[in-house]
Amino acid sequence: MSESGVLVVVRHGETEWSRLGRHTGLTDLPLTPLGEEQARLTGRALAGRSFDLVLTSPLRRALDTAALAGHPDAAVETDLVEWDYGPVEGLTRAEVSRELGHPWTAVEGGVRVPVRSGTQPGLPQWGPGVSDEGELVGDVAARAARVIGRVTPVLRSGGDVLLFAHGHLLRIFACVWLGIAPEVAERLAFGTASRSVLGFERDREALLQWNIAPETLDPAATPDTGRVAVTDRRSPADRRLPVDEARLTAALLDVVGLMDTLRSPGGCPWDAEQTHASLAPYAIEEAHEVAEAAESGDLGALREELGDLLLQVLFHARVAAERPEAEGGFALTQVAEGLAAKLRRRHPHVFPDASGVVTEIDDADGVNRQWDRIKETEKATRGTAGTASVLDGIPESLPALMRAQKVLCRARRADIAVGPDPDAPPTDDEADLGADLLALVARADALGIDAEAALRRQVRSLVAQVRAAESDAFTD
Structure with a gap:
């Protein structure tokens, strides 16, 4: 008997509603710029592989994902359309839960629930559009079973199959493939433009790989072009810590x-x-x-x-x-x-910019100077340049020693001469004592010592001495 083929299933790229967590069934939304780039990256991951059968949902987001992934001629299979969510179309899980007064999910609670519809007038609908009642989980599972019946002969003859469809449909599809309850689908995460591989293990239906994400993307698109930058993502084998x-x-x-x-x-x-x-x-x-x-x-x-x-x-x-x-x-x-966008933006010596250029920096001091320049650029973008202080971002609620050292450090990096002379002689009154403490902080900063940590260590030592003395007194 010839070796069986594999079934690769791909979820469509990001849409505006998927980004917001809204249930998107028959509302026919386009991909966002990020979703388009996700689809292209998925296509790169699939490049070089030939498939004997390629099917797609008739919804625009799936069709466009297939085309951008290099399969514009994928055959339309209407049974791959996403779940008709009925009254919960356009609503998030949290919104439905609030209206019902208890936690809810589509798979475990069903969509035929008494809530206001989130469907927005004017948005395009596929086929008959969103129904008043929506589909039962079993209805979606039955459609998945029909698709499985169509692709299984191809797989059993050694051919490979590629499907482009939707999150809930494909999760239920996987459950039907494995012969388990479709309600388990709620426990299967499936990100936008991610792909999974189904096949056979010892001649039984098996889950070979699941939720393989496309290349990591920077979701911050430039306002004028909507272009999305691809980050520098090392393969798992290249990571120091996989x-x-x-x-x-x-x-x-x-x-x-x-x-x-x-x-x-x-x-x-x-x-x-x-x-x-x-x-x-x-x-x-x-x-x-x-x-x-x-x-x-x-x-x-x-x-x-x-x-x-x-x-x-x-x-x-x-x-x-x-x-x-x-x-x-x-x-x-x-x-x-x-956070991801900020880390890339503030580490141009590690991550390439949009043109693929990496900034050359030799040491940690260079990184600090670059960090300050980048923050100034960010302030200019926000329109706060010239009005901001080098001390912005230092919380007043910090412990006094920690805040003092941060202030002194920021001032030193900005070439602002403030603070006492670290070698000034001590005096006895309260004001001078404060000045003495500040001088100690300045000395710690000059030596590269964390004043707060140093003081905490000494306090811990003192605590240990006190507890030892207490223990000795108790045993006596």
Whole structure:
């Protein structure tokens, strides 16, 4: 018997609604500029492979992904159309959960629920358009089974098949392929323009690879062209510390989902009533606990404290996501995208710019000078150049010694002569004592010593001495 072929399934690239987490069934949206570039990168990953059968959903976002990936002649298969979400079309999971008063997902709760429709008048619809009731999970699974019936003979004869379709449809498709309940689809992450490979293992249907992302992209498109820059992404073999991407993705999605449940109706009352302001003290406390664990050398404690600090990031992002974007709302995705863009922008000596140029820098001092120049450029872009201070961004809530050293360091790098002479003789009154402390901080900064850490170490030593004395007194 000839060796069976493989089935490669590709989710369409990003659309505006997929970016916002809105259920997009039969609303026929185009790809965003990022989605178009994602599709091209997926095409590069598939280049050189021949397929005996290429099928695509009739929806525009799938058709365009197929074309940009190098398969403009893919045959249309109407059974690959995305789930008809009915009344939840255009709504996010969080919006539906709030209206229902309990946590909800499309797969586990179904789409035939009493909520307002998110469908927006004027947007193009495929075929008959979004229905009033929507499809049952079983209806989607039945369509997936029909497609499987069409492609299986090709695969069994040794041919390879390529499908372009949609997130929910393909996740349910994978469940039907494996012969498991379609409800398991809710546990399968499938990113935009990602691809997965189904096939056979010992002559049984198997999942060979899942959720392979396209090249990492910089989602910050230039306003005039909408062009998206591709980042310098090393292959897993080139990384100093390889990343288990599937496990990382699953873990992050899990904690995001847990946070969503805690914050949604039917979740935790305490979590539900928190605000950015009420959460602020916890972020400070957790940051201090991370610092303490890091200095102790206890990696187990550090891992736990980093998780607690990550919770604060997730919590603030979840609270912010409840506001409309027009009012400044954002989700964790925008936080991560902004951070990634900033890291690339501020490290041109590591990551190439849009023209592929990498800045040459010889040492850490050069990196610091470049960092300052880049921040000045960013201020000019925001229209704050000339009005900003070198001290901007140093929180007043920092511990006094830490803030003093940051102020002195910033001033020194800006060639601003401030602060006392580190060698000035000490005096006795309160004002002079403050000056003496500041002089010590200046001396620490000149020597490259972290004054706060040095003081914490001495305080820990003092604490140990006190506790030892207490222990001795107790045993006596």
